[in-house]
Amino acid sequence: DTEVTQTPKHLVMGMTNKKSLKCEQHMGHRAMYWYKQKAKKPPELMFVYSYEKLSINESVPSRFSPECPNSSLLNLHLHALQPEDSALYLCASSLPATGELFFGEGSRLTVL
Amino acid sequence: SQQGEEDPQALSIQEGENATMNCSYKTSINNLQWYRQNSGRGLVHLILIRSNEREKHSGRLRVTLDTSKKSSSLLITASRAADTASYFCATVWAGANNLFFGTGTRLTVIP
Numbered sequence: 001d002t003e004v005t006q007t008p009k010h011l012v013m014g015m016t017n018k019k020s021l022k023c024e025q026h027m028g029h030r031a032m033y034w035y036k037q038k039a040k041k042p043p044e045l046m047f048v049y050s051y052e053k054l055s056i057n058e059s060v061p062s063r064f065s066p067e068c069p070n071s072s073l074l075n076l077h078l079h080a081l082q083p084e085d086s087a088l089y090l091c092a093s094s095l096p097a098t099g100e101l102f103f104g105e106g107s108r109l110t111v112l
Numbered sequence: 113s114q115q116g117e118e119d120p121q122a123l124s125i126q127e128g129e130n131a132t133m134n135c136s137y138k139t140s141i142n143n144l145q146w147y148r149q150n151s152g153r154g155l156v157h158l159i160l161i162r163s164n165e166r167e168k169h170s171g172r173l174r175v176t177l178d179t180s181k182k183s184s185s186l187l188i189t190a191s192r193a194a195d196t197a198s199y200f201c202a203t204v205w206a207g208a209n210n211l212f213f214g215t216g217t218r219l220t221v222i223p
């Protein structure tokens with residue numbers, strides 16, 4: 001199984017809503033990542049979890065809250081987002097030794 | 113900026129031609145990777161080249177790395193319409209395990 005599964009595929013939320021994005025992998029990877037991608041731009045690193053511990057937070061606003069409940073799951077909790085947060089949110093996992101990333105198909109988020 | 117720079121930003125070629133994309137970066141790296149992204153989809157890993165390697169092949173892909181110039185190139189030979197996508201280089205910095213992406217090249221292969 002070489003898949004990274006992200007749900008939901010599409011999400012529309014208001015600025016006062018609370019929602020979560022979910023990511024799951026069963027490849028035994030111990031590093032998991034959240035990236036944000038705006039249209040026609042490269043993915044921007046948000047968070048890195050290594051062995052279920054947050055190892056990198058790229059100065060992401062606190063309205064984004066990551067969580068890694070276990071080695072297979074990664075969540076991104078969303079609260080009080082702004083319209084400029086609308087983007088494609090990509091989850092990825094990797095074997096730490098190589099850094100080669102396996103990406104999910106992304107969750108397309110629209111904030112109204 | 114943490115990003116590498118890629119050129120050209122966009123490339124349009126006829127099916128059967130070769131496509132070359134270039135990537136420049138700023139820091140010492142452990143490895144450099146190339147990814148492909150179809151519109152609105154996730155990224156797919158294509159090839160990884162380590163800092164002590166100069167050239168690598170995978171099928172119709174050929175990657176070169178020049179660490180003295182901090183640059184890499186991706187050559188796709190005998191292009192197909194299905195190769196139409198955005199291509200990103202990504203670097204793993206020395207001493208780190210994070211991947212930072214270049215600005216990308218949008219490739220269009222015309223049938």
